[in-house]
Amino acid sequence: MKSVESSIIFYFCFSVVTAQLATPASTWPPLSTSATCNNSLSSELLTMFSPNAAFSNVVISSISYVNSTVICTSMADAEVALLRPTIKIYLFYGPNNTDYQVETLDNMKNLLTAGHWNFSRPATCFFPGWTKSATSPGYSLEVVDAYLANGTSNLLVVDWWAVNRMEYTRVVSVMPSVAQWLAQAFDAFCEASNVTAMTFVGHSLGAHLSGYTARRLAALAVPFLAALDPAGPLFSPVPLRCQEGVRADDAHFVMALHTDAGRFGSDAAVGSVDYYANNGTHVQPGCTPYDTQPGACAAQFLCSHTRALLLWCAAVRRPGSVVGRLCPSSSAFAAGMCSGRSTNDITAPTANWGPYYFKTNADAPYGQGIHGA
Numbered sequence: 195m196k197s198v199e200s201s202i203i204f205y206f207c208f209s210v211v212t213a214q215l216a217t218p219a220s221t222w223p224p225l226s227t228s229a230t231c232n233n234s235l236s237s238e239l240l241t242m243f244s245p246n247a248a249f250s251n252v253v254i255s256s257i258s259y260v261n262s263t264v265i266c267t268s269m270a271d272a273e274v275a276l277l278r279p280t281i282k283i284y285l286f287y288g289p290n291n292t293d294y295q296v297e298t299l300d301n302m303k304n305l306l307t308a309g310h311w312n313f314s315r316p317a318t319c320f321f322p323g324w325t326k327s328a329t330s331p332g333y334s335l336e337v338v339d340a341y342l343a344n345g346t347s348n349l350l351v352v353d354w355w356a357v358n359r360m361e362y363t364r365v366v367s368v369m370p371s372v373a374q375w376l377a378q379a380f381d382a383f384c385e386a387s388n389v390t391a392m393t394f395v396g397h398s399l400g401a402h403l404s405g406y407t408a409r410r411l412a413a414l415a416v417p418f419l420a421a422l423d424p425a426g427p428l429f430s431p432v433p434l435r436c437q438e439g440v441r442a443d444d445a446h447f448v449m450a451l452h453t454d455a456g457r458f459g460s461d462a463a464v465g466s467v468d469y470y471a472n473n474g475t476h477v478q479p480g481c482t483p484y485d486t487q488p489g490a491c492a493a494q495f496l497c498s499h500t501r502a503l504l505l506w507c508a509a510v511r512r513p514g515s516v517v518g519r520l521c522p523s524s525s526a527f528a529a530g531m532c533s534g535r536s537t538n539d540i541t542a543p544t545a546n547w548g549p550y551y552f553k554t555n556a557d558a559p560y561g562q563g564i565h566g567a
């Protein structure tokens with residue numbers, strides 16, 4: 195097992211990272227993906243992310259230590275600048291998830307003039323996570339379908355796939371730049387229109403990107419930000435912290451939902467209020483324990499982490515279906531000691547204190563409403 199891990203580390207650090215250094219951003223190869231359960235990507239993920247010795251080995255090529263502080267290695271400015279034109283904003287106007295308008299950051303205001311924007315509705319922007327595009331099936335399109343079904347928002351999705359498909363540590367290192375570009379584009383969009391506020395929703399690395407972006411806005415207001423299982427690796431206080439991620443003061447109100455805390459999700463309470471589904475940790479109901487299955491397919495491997503996104507979709511589709519209960523601890527909640535305390539829908543929390551706990555079903559639609567709280 196050790197030698198297998200070492201060769202994966204070797205492959206990852208040298209084949210992927212050094213090859214990318216010499217190649218322009220537009221031609222970087224995507225990470226391998228596979229629809230089958232023999233998926234080497236998941237082995238790489240396990241090696242790269244598991245909070246053990248292998249993790250600190252794998253990041254050594256891109257992360258360095260200065261006085262015991264972990265810092266990200268930056269890409270050269272010229273390389274980073276190549277990434278900006280690759281970022282696109284999608285407006286999904288329905289009725290199908292194939293109905294969308296795509297604009298670059300410089301032309302974002304065209305979204306207001308093509309006849310697809312509904313000025314009577316508020317706006318929501320979704321930020322996908324690592325290796326995910328605006329149209330990734332079972333992921334971004336789940337969010338799109340949920341918002342189309344709810345039918346009360348203009349839905350934007352940030353497509354930063356040309357950036358986020360890179361090696362993980364490299365993506366983390368360029369996120370402050372990406373957020374700066376997005377914030378400037380959103381501010382210009384706001385100043386060119388009467389769209390002055392937007393809800394942000396981000397999953398995993400996208401949760402941190404949404405926070406970074408909101409933090410840098412000067413004109414557009416973000417009254418509500420949903421941070422769905424914000425990414426753990428390089429953001430969690432343990433085992434290695436490279437950058438601070440999304441935090442409670444990034445938006446007027448930050449709701450953080452945890453489903454894989456301490457693994458792919460951060461183990462930190464980062465929101466104005468934090469919600470914990472089924473204790474907030476793996477293994478979520480219906481998911482397969484992946485820590486004993488390094489050969490598991492990516493869908494199994496990321497099941498608990500992705501559950502936060504699916505729970506949010508369930509809550510958007512059916513308001514009142516995903517509800518948490520205020521309780522000081524998971525064990526007190528499990529023991530029924532908080533039955534008299536207040537409950538709150540994750541899409542509309544009213545109190546900026548927590549934590550909130552709830553149970554879910556193993557399958558869609560997941561939410562048990564008040565019965566799960």
Ligand SMILES: *[C@@H]1O[C@H](CO)[C@@H](O)[C@H](O)[C@H]1NC(C)=O
Nearest residue numbers: 228230231232233234235489
């Ligand atoms: C899994 O796929 C790899 C690469 O395609 C192959 O070398 C390996 O033999 C496969 N393993 C199994 C158990 O099928």
Ligand SMILES: *[C@@H]1O[C@H](CO)[C@@H](O)[C@H](O)[C@H]1NC(C)=O
Nearest residue numbers: 258259260261262263264265
């Ligand atoms: C590391 O620590 C030394 C000694 O305290 C200090 O002089 C130096 O500036 C530190 N380096 C950084 C990058 O913080």
Ligand SMILES: *[C@@H]1O[C@H](CO)[C@@H](O)[C@H](O)[C@H]1NC(C)=O
Nearest residue numbers: 311312313314315345346347
């Ligand atoms: C715009 O949104 C409002 C409020 O949701 C809705 O009543 C109206 O039908 C929408 N207009 C169009 C053209 O979809």
Ligand SMILES: *[C@@H]1O[C@H](CO)[C@@H](O)[C@H](O)[C@H]1NC(C)=O
Nearest residue numbers: 306312313314386387388389
């Ligand atoms: C916002 O701007 C649009 C387009 O200019 C306009 O149709 C709409 O009436 C405006 N809404 C408000 C509330 O001012």
Ligand SMILES: *[C@@H]1O[C@H](CO)[C@@H](O)[C@H](O)[C@H]1NC(C)=O
Nearest residue numbers: 455456473474475476477524
């Ligand atoms: C519940 O979560 C805590 C961390 O928040 C963890 O230490 C504990 O092991 C989890 N319990 C179960 C049963 O998963």
Ligand SMILES: *[C@@H]1O[C@H](CO)[C@@H](O)[C@H](O)[C@H]1NC(C)=O
Nearest residue numbers: 344345346347509510513541
């Ligand atoms: C979903 O629709 C309801 C109205 O049916 C609305 O109150 C709620 O805010 C919507 N949820 C989201 C997340 O937009």
Ligand SMILES: CC(=O)N[C@H]1CO[C@H](CO)[C@@H](O)[C@@H]1O
Nearest residue numbers: 288289290291292293342343
């Ligand atoms: C091509 C396609 O999927 N069309 C669907 C778009 O949405 C409408 C309304 O939900 C459906 O009736 C179409 O079949």
